[in-house]
Amino acid sequence: MVQGIARFFTQVVHRFLPDPLIFAILLTLVTIGLALGLTPHSPSDLVLMWGSGFWNLLAFSMQMAMILVTGHALASSGPVKRGLAALAGAARTPGQAVMLVALLAAIACAINWGFGLVLGAMFAREVARRVKGTDYRLLVAAAYMGFLTWHGGLSGSVPLVAATKGNPMEKVIGLIPVSQTIFTGYNAFITIGLIVMLPILTRLMMPRPDEVVSVDPALLVDEPNEERKLGPDATFAERIEESRILSIVVALLIAGYLSVRFSTKGFSLDIDTVNIVFLGVGILLHKTPMGYARAVGKAARGTAGIMIQFPFYAGIQATMDHSGLAGIITNWFIDISNVHTFPLLAFLSSAVINFAVPSGGGHWVVQGPFVMPAAKALGADLGKSAMAIAYGEAWTNMAQPFWALPALAIAGLGVRDIMGYCVTALLFSGAIFVAGMYLF
Structure with missing residues (x-):
């Protein structure tokens, strides 16, 4: 059954799914159209909101570009390639391969979402080298599915911001300690449940042998060693x-700073x-500054999608926020909720808004002012209400290509190659999110 569902959504x-850039442009038009019909703002107001917010994610875009190039450069170093190869050797069959990638990615994203996103894609490439006959699309999809665990893990934006002094909701509801969000029974159930379920689900999604799409060998060619051998006449x-001394100095500076x-x-x-950390370890493992620079130069070719698409999402987010459209959508769900249905409806509202605001921190800014006062008025659990916002954002990332871009750039695939599998994961993971919120 799962295999059939995955095949259907892949087709x-x-x-029907356009390139992520076209998806972002179409979503921009839909957002402006909805705001025009549902809010009192004029077309000129909305266009001004969109344009004024277009560059709001520049710092974040640079962060994502850096995690892509530093992660890719780190993976191209000799020691890391050997380590990933040794770990990939644990998989002997295609079934074991997809399960291993899903398991590692889910655990890594629970530790830190940026680390897990890059590590999962790098590991998928290495497993594809080792295990012949594995569907490369499903391997990379398994790596991205691990992203479902990130909000319940140690780097979840919403629970960490909600516990931080000075956050936008502190004066309204006070601080929500992580003991009421991350370190709770329901979150442990959801996060561990996903870590256990995703490897099994990916195994069940495996296509028939005649439908397997093997990786293009050109994508997996080992990159040459970037270290240069200098002759006696070198200047x-x-x-x-x-x-090598300069690389060691840089690594020591970074280690000192972190300490x-x-x-x-x-x-x-x-x-x-x-x-x-990626930069410091990468420059150390590549041995010389210019060896590392050459590795980064090759990795930087994959940042095109981030640079062109993230500004569109910044404009969409600004339009949703400043026009009040996000509040209207959130209130549609809140108005029909009670203390028992509130977590589910907050979860669903966050899932819908995530298509236009695919950012955990952005959700707290956009939805927090509507969801959290309503939760307080209804007497709903504030920690669970905050996590419902977080879970909704994580859930529909499986149908939103925004976060897949860095992983796809590393893997050398397009969004249509993996999104059918990810939508299947969305269907099955939804049951775990809802069960966790209502069984505990």
Whole structure:
């Protein structure tokens, strides 16, 4: 049955899902059209909102570009390639291959979403090299499905922001400690349930042998070693460029910075921390600064989708927020809820809004002012209400190509190659999210 569902959605996606850039443009037009019909703003107001917010995600876009290039460059280093190869050797059959990728990605994303997103894609490539006859599309989809666990893990944006002083909702509902969100029985059930379910689900999705799409060998060609061997006539400039000492110095500077930061401010693994760790380890493993620069240069070719598409989502998010459209959609769900149905309806409202605002932190800013006061007025569990926002965002990421872009760039695939499998994961994972919120 699962195989048939996955086959159906794969066919539908291949026929109807446009390129992610076209998806973003169409979503822009839909958002402006809805705002025009449902809010009192004029076309000129909405266009101004969209244009004014177009560059709001520049810093975030750079973060995502950096995690792609630093992660890719790290993976191309000799020691990491050997480590991934050794781990991939645990899989002997295509079934074991997809299950192993899904398991590793889900665990890694629960630890840190940026780390898991990159590691999963890198590992999928390595497993494809090792296990012949595995459907490469499903391997990469399995890596992206692990992203379902991120909001229930240690780097979940909504629960961490809700517990942080100065967040937008502190004056309205106070702080929500992580003991009421991340470290709860229902969240443990959901996160562990996903980690257990996803490998099994991907195994059941495996296509028939005659439908397997093997990887293009060109995508998996080992990249050449970026280290240069200098001759006796090398100039001073060349020797400095290929100096291992400078790489060690940079790595020590980064290690020193992280040690001081963690000792004074406590341990936190945000996206900037992941990036600087990737950079420091990468430059050390590539041995020389210019060797690392050459590896980054090759990796940077995959950032085109991020640079062109993320500004469109920034414009969409600004339009949803400033026009009040996000509040209208959220209130549609809140108005028909009671204390018992509130978590489910908050979850569903977040899932809908995620197509236009695919950001965990963005959801807290856009939906928090509507969902959390309503939860307080109804007497609903505030921690569970906040997590319902988070879970809805994580859930429909399986049908929203925004977060798949870095993984696809590393894997060398397009969104239509994996999204049918991801939509199937969306259907089955929804039951775990809902069960966790109502059984505990």
